[in-house]
Amino acid sequence: MSMSGIAIATQRLDLFYGDFQALTAVDLQVPEREVTALIGPSGCGKSTLLRVFNRMNDLIDGVRVSGQVLIGGKDIYAVDADLLRLREKVGMVFQRPNPFPLSVFENITFGLAVHQLAPRREYDMIVEKALRSVLLWDDLKDKLQRSALGLSLEQQQRLCIARVLPLKPQVLLMDEPCSALDPIATLHIEELMQKLKQEYTIVIVTHNMQQAARASDRTGFMYLGKLVEFGLTAKIFTQPAQELTENYISGRFG
Amino acid sequence: MSARLAQKIAFTILLLATLLVVLPVIFILGIIVAKGASAISWEFLFSMPRDGMTAGGIFPAVLGTLYLVLGAVLFAVPLGVLAAVYLVEYSSDNWFSRLVKLAIVNLAGVPSVVYGLFGLGIFVTFFRFGASILSGSLTLGIMILPVIITSAREALESVPRHFRTVSLSLGASRWQTIRHSVLPHALPGILTGMILGLGRAAGETAPILFTVAAFYLPRLPQSVFDQTMALPYHLYVISTQVPGIAENVRYGTALVLLTLVLLLNLAAIVLRSRFRRKKKW
Numbered sequence: 001m002s003m004s005g006i007a008i009a010t011q012r013l014d015l016f017y018g019d020f021q022a023l024t025a026v027d028l029q030v031p032e033r034e035v036t037a038l039i040g041p042s043g044c045g046k047s048t049l050l051r052v053f054n055r056m057n058d059l060i061d062g063v064r065v066s067g068q069v070l071i072g073g074k075d076i077y078a079v080d081a082d083l084l085r086l087r088e089k090v091g092m093v094f095q096r097p098n099p100f101p102l103s104v105f106e107n108i109t110f111g112l113a114v115h116q117l118a119p120r121r122e123y124d125m126i127v128e129k130a131l132r133s134v135l136l137w138d139d140l141k142d143k144l145q146r147s148a149l150g151l152s153l154e155q156q157q158r159l160c161i162a163r164v165l166p167l168k169p170q171v172l173l174m175d176e177p178c179s180a181l182d183p184i185a186t187l188h189i190e191e192l193m194q195k196l197k198q199e200y201t202i203v204i205v206t207h208n209m210q211q212a213a214r215a216s217d218r219t220g221f222m223y224l225g226k227l228v229e230f231g232l233t234a235k236i237f238t239q240p241a242q243e244l245t246e247n248y249i250s251g252r253f254g
Numbered sequence: 255m256s257a258r259l260a261q262k263i264a265f266t267i268l269l270l271a272t273l274l275v276v277l278p279v280i281f282i283l284g285i286i287v288a289k290g291a292s293a294i295s296w297e298f299l300f301s302m303p304r305d306g307m308t309a310g311g312i313f314p315a316v317l318g319t320l321y322l323v324l325g326a327v328l329f330a331v332p333l334g335v336l337a338a339v340y341l342v343e344y345s346s347d348n349w350f351s352r353l354v355k356l357a358i359v360n361l362a363g364v365p366s367v368v369y370g371l372f373g374l375g376i377f378v379t380f381f382r383f384g385a386s387i388l389s390g391s392l393t394l395g396i397m398i399l400p401v402i403i404t405s406a407r408e409a410l411e412s413v414p415r416h417f418r419t420v421s422l423s424l425g426a427s428r429w430q431t432i433r434h435s436v437l438p439h440a441l442p443g444i445l446t447g448m449i450l451g452l453g454r455a456a457g458e459t460a461p462i463l464f465t466v467a468a469f470y471l472p473r474l475p476q477s478v479f480d481q482t483m484a485l486p487y488h489l490y491v492i493s494t495q496v497p498g499i500a501e502n503v504r505y506g507t508a509l510v511l512l513t514l515v516l517l518l519n520l521a522a523i524v525l526r527s528r529f530r531r532k533k534k535w
Binding site for chain 2: 054056059061084085086087088091092094096098100101110111113114115160163164167
């Protein structure tokens with residue numbers, strides 16, 4: 001894919017909401033086909049950083065970004081950057097499972113129809129593949145025309161992951177994807193992430209430090225809009241270089 | 255006075271007040287049905303008036319009202335829905351959108367006879383459409399615009415924000431998002447507003463008085479540039495302008511108009527309640 005296995009690279013990234021600086025000089029390199037976790041206390045900017053990568057912050061009035069963000073080697077904030085194509089290649093899974101009030105089938109084909117990626121006769125095959133990827137096929141193969149809102153929360157969240165897969169994204173952004181789920185379902189989603197990282201680069205924001213420790217390969221600790229420390233998860237959680245990181249992961253604040 | 259007695263008196267007063275609201279409606283309906291039901295027949299509904307409108311049917315007026323309502327809806331619904339989409343989905347809260355919203359509120363408060371005069375000035379005279387179905391429809395359309403826009407705005411605003419966020423995050427453009435993730439879910443609410451507008455357009459007399467309504471026409475309208483008879487105006491004519499018309503014909507005409515409007519409102523209510531039940535998010 002891109003240069004030396006780096007999926008996302010930011011250089012001196014600043015982000016302002018009006019006068020408030022939400023991100024300060026963030027330098028981050030997210031490797032391909034790994035799970036990268038962003039942790040930190042509420043308001044530290046981890047969700048904001050996540051939403052830089054698919055430019056969902058653009059929806060908020062008064063947002064300003066400076067610095068550089070490269071995804072697949074391309075500057076996504078360049079003047080001629082194609083926003084719609086970016087969001088096709090960088091999929092997002094949200095905090096609460098939020099399927100459309102459509103059928104399971106229509107939820108998965110939504111992106112296909114929008115981007116006209118495949119002829120209609122291939123939809124059946126694509127839907128099956130997407131559902132298999134999130135291990136829902138056996139449960140739902142006879143319920144494809146049922147409303148997605150009738151599924152359990154875990155199934156809904158899996159469906160939301162499956163919904164972005166037909167777009168063949170390079171990166172999956174997950175914004176606290178398990179915060180609405182019970183512990184068993186949370187474990188299932190974490191297992192799924194291990195499976196998906198073989199094909200996709202995953203960046204996950206989480207409040208749950210155990211989740212970061214269990215499910216991620218690398219962890220970034222953020223505080224007051226700065227990326228305090230970034231490195232292999234095993235190292236961050238056993239021998240953090242910064243005192244601030246150690247205080248946070250040992251539960252002294254947060 | 256004991257608390258219990260005071261409560262009893264209060265409840266009685268409340269009940270009487272409520273009854274007083276319902277009674278006139280029942281009374282009006284009762285009188286119209288009692289005096290008009292005997293006039294209703296196939297011939298009354300589907301034949302031309304005869305003998306200086308003292309006999310025969312009211313078909314041209316029924317048909318004319320349907321034409322006018324249809325024309326008003328064809329004009330007002332697309333315009334109103336597009337305006338609502340602009341206000342809800344595109345405009346930020348600036349002086350222009352506030353001005354438009356203020357204009358809509360004021361438009362809703364304009365007396366219907368003013369719409370009639372406006373239609374006369376603009377459509378009949380300035381655009382030279384003459385007194386015609388086109389002029390009348392456009393005038394009625396402008397009159398029901400505020401209802402359409404307001405209900406479409408409410409319907410759009412009730413579509414959860416995350417439908418838009420998710421759709422955009424999947425790389426859909428703003429228009430695709432509106433077209434596929436917002437409008438379909440707002441449709442029932444928009445339809446409800448449309449039907450309420452229909453009901454209002456069917457019942458109004460003043461806006462069609464100067465713009466389209468004919469006192470009496472021996473034939474059915476042939477094009478949108480023809481005048482037509484219409485139920486509300488016909489009712490006014492046979493009640494006050496033409497002597498010697500049987501009472502049951504007058505009340506029968508009122509009954510037809512009332513039934514038409516009530517049926518439209520009923521349809522709006524049914525649609526709205528089905529919408530609410532289906533709404534699970």
